[in-house]
Amino acid sequence: MRMVFEIIKAMRSFLVILLLVILGFSLIFKEFDREIEYGDSLFNVYLLLYGQVEADDLSVSEKLFLALITFALSVLLLNLLIAIMTSAYDKIEKKTILTDSKQKIVLIMEALTMKKALFGKRRGKILDKDPNRKGYLFYVVSELLQKEDFDSNKLEKRVDLVKKVVKEELNVSTTVIKEELSHLNDKQNKKLISLIEHQLKEQLNSKLEDRIEKEITKQTED
Amino acid sequence: MILRNLYIKTNELSSLINFVKKYNTFKVAPYNWNLLHLVCLFSPCSYLIEECLEQGIPFEIDSNGLTPLHFIFYAEKVDFNVVNILTCYLLQYLRRKAWKRFMNPEIRAVLNALSDIFPRLFYRVNSDLVAEILQFSVSEPESFGHEEITRFGSIRGRKDLAFKQHDSTILTPRLKESLIDESGSHLLNIRVIWLKCNYHPYSSDMMTLLKVLKCVDNEEIFKAEVVKMIIEYLWRHTYNFYGILTIIFSVLMILLSVYLAVDEKKVGLSIAIFSLSAFFLLYEIVQMWVTGIMVYLFDIWNIYDLAYELLLMGTILAIWIDPEDQYSLAMNWLKSLCILFGYIKWLSFFRVFSQTSNYLL
Numbered sequence: 001m002r003m004v005f006e007i008i009k010a011m012r013s014f015l016v017i018l019l020l021v022i023l024g025f026s027l028i029f030k031e032f033d034r035e036i037e038y039g040d041s042l043f044n045v046y047l048l049l050y051g052q053v054e055a056d057d058l059s060v061s062e063k064l065f066l067a068l069i070t071f072a073l074s075v076l077l078l079n080l081l082i083a084i085m086t087s088a089y090d091k092i093e094k095k096t097i098l099t100d101s102k103q104k105i106v107l108i109m110e111a112l113t114m115k116k117a118l119f120g121k122r123r124g125k126i127l128d129k130d131p132n133r134k135g136y137l138f139y140v141v142s143e144l145l146q147k148e149d150f151d152s153n154k155l156e157k158r159v160d161l162v163k164k165v166v167k168e169e170l171n172v173s174t175t176v177i178k179e180e181l182s183h184l185n186d187k188q189n190k191k192l193i194s195l196i197e198h199q200l201k202e203q204l205n206s207k208l209e210d211r212i213e214k215e216i217t218k219q220t221e222d
Numbered sequence: 223m224i225l226r227n228l229y230i231k232t233n234e235l236s237s238l239i240n241f242v243k244k245y246n247t248f249k250v251a252p253y254n255w256n257l258l259h260l261v262c263l264f265s266p267c268s269y270l271i272e273e274c275l276e277q278g279i280p281f282e283i284d285s286n287g288l289t290p291l292h293f294i295f296y297a298e299k300v301d302f303n304v305v306n307i308l309t310c311y312l313l314q315y316l317r318r319k320a321w322k323r324f325m326n327p328e329i330r331a332v333l334n335a336l337s338d339i340f341p342r343l344f345y346r347v348n349s350d351l352v353a354e355i356l357q358f359s360v361s362e363p364e365s366f367g368h369e370e371i372t373r374f375g376s377i378r379g380r381k382d383l384a385f386k387q388h389d390s391t392i393l394t395p396r397l398k399e400s401l402i403d404e405s406g407s408h409l410l411n412i413r414v415i416w417l418k419c420n421y422h423p424y425s426s427d428m429m430t431l432l433k434v435l436k437c438v439d440n441e442e443i444f445k446a447e448v449v450k451m452i453i454e455y456l457w458r459h460t461y462n463f464y465g466i467l468t469i470i471f472s473v474l475m476i477l478l479s480v481y482l483a484v485d486e487k488k489v490g491l492s493i494a495i496f497s498l499s500a501f502f503l504l505y506e507i508v509q510m511w512v513t514g515i516m517v518y519l520f521d522i523w524n525i526y527d528l529a530y531e532l533l534l535m536g537t538i539l540a541i542w543i544d545p546e547d548q549y550s551l552a553m554n555w556l557k558s559l560c561i562l563f564g565y566i567k568w569l570s571f572f573r574v575f576s577q578t579s580n581y582l583l
Contacts, residue, residue: 098441107460113512118508140402
């Protein structure tokens, strides 16, 4: 809904131009064909926007204007409209996380308010009064692995995964160490830095090696 | 208090700055207040706070579990500049301590203390700073004894994501068992949000957080893992509710479509449609009663829903009052509007489902 509204919002000024073009040309066609009602003339010009052209009964002058309006509407304005819509869509896409999250929050708030009012008002009050209910939120995310990874060589793949995890941790730790060392660097204690760096890396490497070994032995035992 | 007296007597910034320089290790024993606490409590001005930071006075928690930020927030007048300077300092402190981030008790203590004022951070502190602070509030849990954090297994209930509130940050065997089945073969990522609050969906903590997040306009905040996960957690609690509503409304729309498509008007069908639309009207009335009329009417979609239910009930009644179709043009308009607005509302229900939400949200 938001996307549709945003695109319509972006088209506002374009629609004014389109309306003026249609109004102007409908008046021109009305001048050439006095018998036709103005409403019909307006609707016929509007239909030109979608390519419905009937030029059989038209005079040469009318055909000239028809060529002009079909070029203006179908070629220029319609392409401009598509460009405006694409740009509006891109803008919305860039803000997707923000807008989606906010929409979700509105929906959650509505549902929770209703659920609390209908089913859980009393329970909710009790929970709020109980300070012991405060706690920490744990969550587990499962990263689904490819089936063939496990079918081909289960242990090997698992060890690879452990290595991957350990490598990621190592990268995080080294960047953190570097940051900490750069902090120390300000104090111009370079000897101490190299010593600490060496010791930290050694400690980290030995810990990680132990961990990989443990994981491998655990897996082989399994 | 020395600082207060000094401030009242002299009211001169230079003498206060000199005081901070001279007594930078000053502490008030029973409360565990340092000069930063005192400055935030009695004379929270940006120059003095900057001087405290220059002197390396640490961002500490007092014996009541309050930080200097608490004192600033609880002050009568809140200076946003001061709040931002102090938050910047807090951020530097967190960054410095972060190399032991996984189990750092100091970070844990600060985040615990900040849990009370967590929602206030969103509308009183620069959003970029908040987004960065939020990055520190999620990490691996503490292991139970010397037990390693589980890396492989599957989530109980064949889910891709599971949540559980727990009193401590330790991944106890019981908690682990309730979340994970270790015989599975998926790569698992177990995390804990270090902000201590009531995570029950109906709790006022969660409602306050949602209200604050509703007003946030910085995308970085919503990209933070902690915010993403809390929204996802609450979303999962509301998903079924919307699922049921979607099913009921779909039934209503299918019945209405059949009712208007066939020429012969069945009593049973019209009663069913009337009852279902009465149910949705009742739903809107309850919503209006719970949220308050002004809040309810502030949202254009609420007005739309209410108007639609009234229109639908009115149309069904009109069909029964005018069985010979004396006012055919008016009836045609009523029926057409019922179908048009009904289908728009029906579409709006599909915002809930991930497959269709991209086009409708």
